[in-house]
Amino acid sequence: MNATPALRTEHLDLEPVRVAHAQEVWTQLDDERMWRYFAQLRPKTIGDLRALYAKWERGCPDAGEVWWNWLCRERISGEPAAAMQATIMLDERLAYVAYAVYVRHQRKGFAREAVQAIVERVRETFGITRFLAVMDTRNEPSYRLAESLGFTRTEMRDGEYTYELKGAPAEPPRPPSEMGPPNQAR
Numbered sequence: 755m756n757a758t759p760a761l762r763t764e765h766l767d768l769e770p771v772r773v774a775h776a777q778e779v780w781t782q783l784d785d786e787r788m789w790r791y792f793a794q795l796r797p798k799t800i801g802d803l804r805a806l807y808a809k810w811e812r813g814c815p816d817a818g819e820v821w822w823n824w825l826c827r828e829r830i831s832g833e834p835a836a837a838m839q840a841t842i843m844l845d846e847r848l849a850y851v852a853y854a855v856y857v858r859h860q861r862k863g864f865a866r867e868a869v870q871a872i873v874e875r876v877r878e879t880f881g882i883t884r885f886l887a888v889m890d891t892r893n894e895p896s897y898r899l900a901e902s903l904g905f906t907r908t909e910m911r912d913g914e915y916t917y918e919l920k921g922a923p924a925e926p927p928r929p930p931s932e933m934g935p936p937n938q939a940r
Contacts, residue, residue: 756813758822761875763867768824768838771810774827776803779834782856791890818845820880826868828859835859838868840876843905848884849876853899873903873919885919 758770769775780800782788789796797803810823819841826836836855843849851872855864859890876882887905889896891913907916 756820757823759875759879761868761871762829763871764845765829765862766835766864766868767829768868768871769825769827771807771823771825771837773804773811775834776800778806779803779825779837779856782834785857787857788843788854791893791896803863810922814841819843822876824868824870824872826864833859835862836864836868838865838872840872842876842880842882844880848886849880849882849884850886850888852887855898860895866903869899869903872921887917887919888914889917891915 760770761768775801780803783797790881797806806940807823810821814821822840822842824838825834826838827833828835835857836853836859837904838854839850841850841852851869853869855862855865873885876885885905887896887900889900891897891910897907897915897917900917900919903919905919907915908918
């Protein structure tokens with residue numbers, strides 16, 4: 755249950771993060787634009803990134819918490835496009851989601867696609883119906899994404915917004931062709 759599952763979306767393959775990915779993504783992560791809102795988390799060296807990925811690959815040592823971390827590849831090119839994370843708090847019955855799209859892949863809808871797939875898989879696997887996302891108040895693309903996915907802002911503290919998604923996902927309306935013939939009065 756602690757092992758990160760591979761996922762697929764329309765345009766992305768989400769692979770469990772492995773130490774070997776560090777070399778492949780370092781040039782994209784060594785871009786200061788990626789760390790504009792959370793510079794304190796930026797790995798200083800590729801060695802730091804390898805150590806972080808090794809920690810993620812091992813998984814959380816706390817039995818009440820599960821870490822799932824993905825490298826997202828654009829399916830057509832095979833290029834790394836983003837990193838995604840779900841931290842599942844089993845006792846609290848909630849999960850935190852986090853996303854970072856590499857600069858040259860931003861504004862393509864990849865974060866939206868990946869977060870939807872992650873929320874769905876976490877719901878299926880753990881029965882979680884409460885999701886949180888925390889972001890810098892200046893990061894408008896991030897909070898607009900959260901809002902577009904149905905998250906609502908619940909808190910602002912220390913320059914960060916907390917967004918929450920509760921309940922089962924809303925089912926999109928079915929197209930008329932799938933609804934069958936209309937009821938007719940007899």
